[in-house]
Amino acid sequence: MAAGVAHEINNPIGYINSNLTSLKTYLEDLLALVAMYEKLESVCTQTEYLEPIKAFKQQIDLEFLRTDVLDLLEESHEGATRVKKIVQDLKDFSYVGGEDDWQWINLHAGLESTLNIVNNEIKYKAKVVKVFGDLPEIRCLPHQLNQVFMNLLVNAAQAIDNEGVITLRTGTQDDYVWVEVRSQRYRQRHRTRAPEQNF
Structure with missing residues (x-):
């Protein structure tokens, strides 16, 4: 819709x-x-x-x-x-595909889109710092992954009472890519790991 x-x-x-x-x-x-x-x-x-x-x-x-x-x-x-x-x-x-509609995507593009969507939830509470690594494309269900990112970002913002910093990091380890969302105030750390070939 x-x-x-x-x-x-x-x-x-x-x-x-x-x-x-x-x-x-x-x-x-x-x-x-x-x-x-x-x-x-x-x-x-x-x-x-x-x-x-x-x-x-x-x-x-x-x-x-x-x-x-x-x-x-x-x-x-x-x-x-x-x-x-x-x-x-x-x-x-909000890309909607079938349950098996896996795609090769640029993870950073999905993160940027999600940041813009939840901007109103974050901008009055926190500054967003992006520390992006050099990532390969991954095969995933984009809509579902973006929903996970949204939940992590909103949770990080809600963990800040007044002003703070949300740090968004990405990187690779072995055959995986990872995304980390951290709220400075409570130092909450959320990590999502995704195999480069099949997430």
């Missing part, structure tokens, strides 16, 4: 991103045209036309508008891009 909702959100976000890019181009052109018209003010002698224009420029605070409108567009574009990233993380996190 979550993957379906993410897909439905992704389409309108694509339209918004595209429209914001076009809108920025149009506004830059309009502001350039306004600047050209302003050059004519110095040679125009018909004050009956100039006075209303000057008054309106002051009324709308044109100088502020020039920069603020583009800043607003940039912030909106950044927000839409952020939503698009969250949607992609949600799709990755």
Whole structure:
């Protein structure tokens, strides 16, 4: 269900991103045209036309508008891009396959997606420190593994009353890869081990 909702959100976000890019181009052109018209003010002698224009420029605070409108567009574009990233993380996190739908994955990509999904649970309590090793791809059930990561991260955050640090480490040992989530306050240590070839 979550993957379906993410897909439905992704389409309108694509339209918004595209429209914001076009809108920025149009506004830059309009502001350039306004600047050209302003050059004519110095040679125009018909004050009956100039006075209303000057008054309106002051009324709308044109100088502020020039920069603020583009800043607003940039912030909106950044927000839409952020939503698009969250949607992609949600799709990755909630991947639904069959019980035997094993896949070769980059473990760090799954961890990053899960971190973004649980960010709201963590950001007010802890800083996340990532110490990632050089891992091979592993064969696993991605959705189930991401669920394990989510539980470990949320538990680590809940172990911190106020502020703290959650350290996320990965590495290899023999034929296994491992993931460690540690809460600094209680020094709780959770480890999940996965064979590189068959987890």
